Amino acid sequence: MAATxxxxxxxxxxxxxxxxLLATGAAKxxxxxxxxxxxxxxxxxxxxxxxxxxxxxxxxxxxxxxxxSASYYLDMVSNASIDVVTTASPYKENRSExxxxxxxxxxxxxxxxxxxxxxxxxxxxDSVSLDMSQEVxxxxxxxxxxxxxxxxxxxxxxTPGYFDSVxxxxxxxxxxxxxxxxxxxxxxxxxxxxxxxxxxxxxVARVFGAAVPERNPRTxxxxxxxxxxxxxxxxxxxxxxxxxxxxxTWAIKAHTTEFGYSRYFGDPWIGDVFLRIYQQxxxxxxxxxxxxxxxxVSRNRQLSTFNNVSLGAKLSYRVAQVPGKYEVxxxxxxxxxxxxxxxxxxxxxxxxxxxxxxxxxxxxxxTF
Amino acid sequence: MCERVSRLLVAALAMSTLxxxxxxxxPWVKPYERERLxxxxxxxxxxxxxxxxxxxxxxxxxxxxxxxxxQGSGCGCN
Numbered sequence: 001m002a003a004t005x006x007x008x009x010x011x012x013x014x015x016x017x018x019x020x021l022l023a024t025g026a027a028k029x030x031x032x033x034x035x036x037x038x039x040x041x042x043x044x045x046x047x048x049x050x051x052x053x054x055x056x057x058x059x060x061x062x063x064x065x066x067x068x069s070a071s072y073y074l075d076m077v078s079n080a081s082i083d084v085v086t087t088a089s090p091y092k093e094n095r096s097e098x099x100x101x102x103x104x105x106x107x108x109x110x111x112x113x114x115x116x117x118x119x120x121x122x123x124x125x126d127s128v129s130l131d132m133s134q135e136v137x138x139x140x141x142x143x144x145x146x147x148x149x150x151x152x153x154x155x156x157x158x159t160p161g162y163f164d165s166v167x168x169x170x171x172x173x174x175x176x177x178x179x180x181x182x183x184x185x186x187x188x189x190x191x192x193x194x195x196x197x198x199x200x201x202x203x204v205a206r207v208f209g210a211a212v213p214e215r216n217p218r219t220x221x222x223x224x225x226x227x228x229x230x231x232x233x234x235x236x237x238x239x240x241x242x243x244x245x246x247x248x249t250w251a252i253k254a255h256t257t258e259f260g261y262s263r264y265f266g267d268p269w270i271g272d273v274f275l276r277i278y279q280q281x282x283x284x285x286x287x288x289x290x291x292x293x294x295x296x297v298s299r300n301r302q303l304s305t306f307n308n309v310s311l312g313a314k315l316s317y318r319v320a321q322v323p324g325k326y327e328v329x330x331x332x333x334x335x336x337x338x339x340x341x342x343x344x345x346x347x348x349x350x351x352x353x354x355x356x357x358x359x360x361x362x363x364x365x366x367t368f
Numbered sequence: 369m370c371e372r373v374s375r376l377l378v379a380a381l382a383m384s385t386l387x388x389x390x391x392x393x394x395p396w397v398k399p400y401e402r403e404r405l406x407x408x409x410x411x412x413x414x415x416x417x418x419x420x421x422x423x424x425x426x427x428x429x430x431x432x433x434x435x436x437x438x439q440g441s442g443c444g445c446n
Contacts, residue, residue: 036416038415038416038417040417040418040421042418042421044425055417055421056417057416057417059416071416071417073417073420073421137395138394138395138398138399139395139399139402140395140396140397170434172434172435174437176412178397178402178405179397180397181397181401181402181403181404181405182404182405184405184410186412186437188435188436188437189435190434190435192433192434222432222433222434223434224432224433224434224435225435226435226436226437228412228437230410230411230412232404232405232407232409232410236409237409238407238409238410244432244435244436246431246432246433246434246435248431250431252431252432254430254431254432256432262409263409264409270408270409272409278426278430278432280430280431280432283431302428302429302430302431303431308429308430331415331418333418335422339429359422359425361418361421361422363415363417363418365415
């Protein structure tokens with residue numbers, strides 16, 4: 001008798017659970033990304049490299065469930081970096097990138113297909129991405145899955161055509177969770193694989209003080225995991241904190257930490273400040289000046305041990321607004337980055353290489 | 369062999385119970401309580417182009433990349 005009662009209670013509990021699940025699954029449909037346009041002028045200036053240019057983006061929904069986007073980005077690069085001035089001659093070149101995207105909303109899911117094409121005189125990079133995000137648990141959680149497949153062609157100035165290629169695979173998984181009416185958090189994981197020519201035909205390594213062409217492995221697998229939390233702290237202000245850990249098969253380990261604060265100043269102004277700290281440990285085959293002969297050797301400072309600290313600020317001003325119709329904003333952002341290399345020597349001075357970079361973005365954004 | 373199958377069944381049953389128990393929790397922040405989360409200053413990404421530019425600047429200078437959430441991750445506050 002007691003067993004029958006227990007069975008009935010268990011059955012009722014189970015029916016309740018399934019009912020709850022079905023009720024949760026019937027939440028309202030996901031929204032498409034809002035229609036918007038962005039026009040930006042960007043500048044990077046640091047370590048002898050200047051890269052600047054315009055960028056444009058337009059996104060428009062065509063029917064209730066479909067939104068398309070197109071973007072253009074130009075980098076006009078003037079390169080007199082430490083690698084270039086110590087082993088080659090400064091040069092100028094342009095890189096253009098075109099992007100196309102298609103979003104499809106179905107019930108609580110958003111499916112995004114996007115593609116990007118990047119062109120510069122000695123390098124091309126094409127990629128296709130498929131992303132899907134699904135709202136669950138009454139819209140409190142969003143699960144995101146994504147995949148990118150990239151294919152690059154590598155050339156060299158003075159040599160016609162391309163001499164090698166690279167393939168890329170990226171797999172993403174993300175969870176965004178509403179914690180309270182004021183706090184939201186996210187966790188993102190990404191697995192990355194590269195296969196092909198993963199170096200530069202211009203860069204040299206140093207072995208026993210002599211310059212030799214760098215030799216890199218042809219495969220690399222990496223993992224990255226990031227946690228972020230955003231919180232509304234009242235007085236129309238918010239804070240965010242994030243941490244990312246990255247590790248790969250070249251023995252690189254990197255930690256990225258960021259803290260930020262945002263607030264309204266009156267109604268039309270929004271100000272943001274952030275502090276970002278990045279640290280990484282060098283690749284297994286990286287050497288400033290190798291003292292032994294090894295299969296792989298590189299003096300790519302991107303693979304060295306270094307840290308950088310960024311301090312950034314952004315200001316947005318609402319220029320015009322008709323509620324429910326459109327909103328236009330003017331924005332300016334500035335970031336100062338201090339790079340401090342531990343095991344990459346400036347061979348002109350013999351001291352560890354250090355420099356400060358400036359990143360500027362001026363842009364208009366409109367939603368309609 | 370039988371023992372292994374039984375263990376698997378027990379594990380599957382335990383997992384199903386855990387998952388179903390999880391579903392018993394009701395969403396504790398109702399849609400009408402998410403106004404603050406939908407505010408622009410609470411978004412993970414407010415503008416597309418500046419975020420992509422900043423990510424590109426970092427990708428070409430740092431060895432680490434990925435898991436930025438710039439592509440694909442949603443907000444859950446619609």
